[in-house]
Amino acid sequence: MSPLKDRLTIGELAARSGLATSALRYYEELGLISSERTAGGQRRYHRAMLRRVAFVRAAQRVGLSLDEAGQALARLPVDHAPNATEWAPVARAWQRRIDEQIAELQLLRRKLGGCVGCGCLSLKRCALYNPDDTAASHGPGARWLLGDTPPEPSAPGPGSGSGSGS
Amino acid sequence: MSPLKDRLTIGELAARSGLATSALRYYEELGLISSERTAGGQRRYHRAMLRRVAFVRAAQRVGLSLDEAGQALARLPVDHAPNATEWAPVARAWQRRIDEQIAELQLLRRKLGGCVGCGCLSLKRCALYNPDDTAASHGPGARWLLGDTPPEPSAPGPGSGSGSGS
DNA sequence: GTGCAACTTCAAGCGCACTTGAAGTCAAGC
DNA sequence: GCTTGACTTCAAGTGCGCTTGAAGTTGCAC
Numbered sequence: 001m002s003p004l005k006d007r008l009t010i011g012e013l014a015a016r017s018g019l020a021t022s023a024l025r026y027y028e029e030l031g032l033i034s035s036e037r038t039a040g041g042q043r044r045y046h047r048a049m050l051r052r053v054a055f056v057r058a059a060q061r062v063g064l065s066l067d068e069a070g071q072a073l074a075r076l077p078v079d080h081a082p083n084a085t086e087w088a089p090v091a092r093a094w095q096r097r098i099d100e101q102i103a104e105l106q107l108l109r110r111k112l113g114g115c116v117g118c119g120c121l122s123l124k125r126c127a128l129y130n131p132d133d134t135a136a137s138h139g140p141g142a143r144w145l146l147g148d149t150p151p152e153p154s155a156p157g158p159g160s161g162s163g164s165g166s
Numbered sequence: 167m168s169p170l171k172d173r174l175t176i177g178e179l180a181a182r183s184g185l186a187t188s189a190l191r192y193y194e195e196l197g198l199i200s201s202e203r204t205a206g207g208q209r210r211y212h213r214a215m216l217r218r219v220a221f222v223r224a225a226q227r228v229g230l231s232l233d234e235a236g237q238a239l240a241r242l243p244v245d246h247a248p249n250a251t252e253w254a255p256v257a258r259a260w261q262r263r264i265d266e267q268i269a270e271l272q273l274l275r276r277k278l279g280g281c282v283g284c285g286c287l288s289l290k291r292c293a294l295y296n297p298d299d300t301a302a303s304h305g306p307g308a309r310w311l312l313g314d315t316p317p318e319p320s321a322p323g324p325g326s327g328s329g330s331g332s
Numbered sequence: 333g334t335g336c337a338a339c340t341t342c343a344a345g346c347g348c349a350c351t352t353g354a355a356g357t358c359a360a361g362c
Numbered sequence: 363g364c365t366t367g368a369c370t371t372c373a374a375g376t377g378c379g380c381t382t383g384a385a386g387t388t389g390c391a392c
Contacts, residue, residue: 009368009369010368010369011367011368011369020350020351021368021369022350022351022352023349023350023351025370025371026349026350026351030349038358038359039358040357040358040359040369040370041357041358041369041370041371042357042358042359042368042369042370043369043370058274060349061270061274062274065348065349066348066349067348091278091279094278095275095278095279098271098272098274098275098278099275101271102268102271102272102275104227105264105267105268105271106264106268108224108227108228108264109261109264109265109268112257112260112261112264113257113261175338175339176338176339177337177338177339186380186381187338187339188380188381188382189379189380189381191340191341192379192380192381204339204388204389205388206339206340206387206388206389207339207340207341207387207388208338208339208340208387208388208389209339209340226379231378231379232378232379233378
C-alpha cells in the first residue's frame, strides 16, 4: 500500500526535522501540525507534516512567533505542496520582513563603523548613543537604536515604559 | 555644584534610556550598571551609566544576551567614554556578528526567492525544505535552514534531539 | 511641616518555546 | 508470548528578560 512509507511516527518526524519529539507534540498542541492516531493511540504523521514543520522552522528564522507561523500556515494548503500562486504572497511578505531586518542590521553596522574612529559612545557625538535627534521626536524615552518597538502614543512618562520584549 | 546635572535618579535614567525602572534595577542586579545611594537609600546614577545602558541595548540589537553584554562591557572602561583603541575591537567583533546575521538572512531570502517560482516546499526540489543535501552531512536531524545550532557530535538519535532554542 | 510623587525591597508572575519526569501503554522483532 | 524501545498523557520546570504588586520610605515643592 505504501510504495514510499507515507506515515511517520513522531520519532521519525523528529529525526527528519531535527526537532525533539516534545517540540512536535507542542506544535501539535498549538495546531501547527496534525496527526492521525493508531488504534493504540499513537500519532502517525502524514509526510506533508514534514513540509509544515519545515515551514514553521523557516518562519522562526524570519523572526515570526509560532503563533504568527500558524497564521501564515493557515494561508497555505493543508494537503498538497503549495503552488507558485499560493506561495508567492507568503514568500514576498517574508522577504519584506527579511529586508527590514537586514536594513536594520546594516544601519547598526554603519553606526558601529562610525564609532570606531570617534571616541565612541561619547554623549554628544556618537550615533550609537543618540537619544535626542533621531528618536526623541516620537516620545519620551526614545528607542533610537531599537527601531522595532515604537513607544505608544499615550506614553505617560518614566517608570511605566513597557519593555520591548526583545 | 553641578553645572550639568551629573547624577540621575532611576526615573530620569529610565526616561533618557527608554527603559522601565524595573529593567534598570534588573540590569543593576545583574551588574551591568551600578549606582551610588543617597543617605535615604535611593539610587543615583552617574551619567556614564547612560552610556552603559546604551551599550547594553545595542548589544541586544546585535543579538547578545544580557550576560554576553556584561562580558563585553567588562572590556570597556567603567568611568570614561571608550577611546578609539578601546572601542575598536568590540565594534569589530560586533560587526562580524552583524555580518553573519546579514549573510544568514540573505541566504534565507535567496531561498525564498527561488521558492516563488518552483512550487515551493515540494519535497524534492525546494531549497527551503531540504534536509538532505546541505545539512545531512553533519548529523541526523540536520538543521539545514537553521545554521545557528549545529547538532552535537555525539547526537545519539531520534527522540532526544535537544531543541535549538532559536 | 506636610503632601505626594518617586523611590525602596522582595516575592511572585508572565510569555514564549520548549524540556523533563513520572507512570503507564503500544508495537514490533525474536 | 515476551521483551524492549518507542510511544502516551499530564503536570511541572526552565531560562531569559523582564513586569507587577504589596507594603513601606524618601525627597522635594509649596
